[in-house]
Amino acid sequence: MNIYLDIETIPSQDPSVKQKIADNITAPGQYKKAESIKEWLDANRESAAEEEWRKTSFDGGMGQICCISAAINDSEVKTFYSKDWANGEAGLIADFFSFLNESYEPSRMIPPVFVGHNVSDFDLRFVFQRAVVLGIKPPKFVPFNVRSWDKSIFDTMSEWAGYGKRVSLSKLCDVLGLDEKGSEIGEEIDGSKVWDFVRDGKIDQVASYCAGDVNRVRNIHKKMTFQTE
Structure with missing residues (x-):
């Protein structure tokens, strides 16, 4: 059984995190005098803090999951998210875990294979970290702490580019002649714009x-494993 997976993440919604980041912003090393340091901080602290805060969307200890999409084999994609995205993370993770438990019986002899793009180093790790932070017990069969070469994971990025190397999902779709645009959105969006869309009330998009990324990953996986329709 293949479980196709993708998540979208946003920066920490804890005001104290954002304040701590702002308080810890320092001027570049070439500024030595107290006056020049103050001038730099007055001019740049806010923008520098915003940039650092946005990076927490890559940190499972501070960032949040705003959306999880998954599909079992060729079934329809199931998406977990909340209109109340700032407070709905625990619920969507719990719902996702329930979906996994309902979809797979651990007594089966063959464990499921989790398939995604950078799924071993990002998606699964981020889900694990958020589950720990929020105290939500995951299914035992989810391979959170294994490398991409483990048979319980098929990571389309490392399978194509090699361990430790990168290739974007969009580029891989283009190389393989697969749809990479996500025309179902109606607006151009990529991972770097997720927070802007969420902030602007476009969580549905x-x-x-x-x-759409789950569907694209599924098509890539089929192509890479020489499956025919």
Whole structure:
């Protein structure tokens, strides 16, 4: 059984995190005098803090999951998200875990294979970290702490580019002649714009984008494993 997976993440919604980041912004090393340091901080602290805060969307200890999409084999993609995205993370993770438990019986002899793009180093790790932070117990069969070469994971990025190397999902779709645009969204979106869409009340578009990536990953996986229709 293949479980196709993709998540979308946003920066920390804890005001104290953002404040701590702002308080810890320092001027570049070439500024030595107290006056020049103050001038730099007055001019740049806010923008520098915003840039650092946005990076927490890559940190499972501080960032949040706003959307999870998954599909079992050739079934329809199931997407978990909340209109109340700032407070709905625990619920969507719990719902995702329930979906996994309902879809797979651990007594089966063959464990499921989790398939995604950078799924071993990002998606699964981020889900694990958020589950720990929020105290949500995951299914035992989810391979959170294994490398991409483990048979319980098929990571389309490392399978194509090699361990430790990168290739974007969009580029891989283009190389393989697969749809990479996600025309179902109606607006151009990529991972770097997820927070802007969520902030602007477009969580539905983010959910559609996330589901589209699961479909694209599934098509890539079939292509890479020489499956025919």
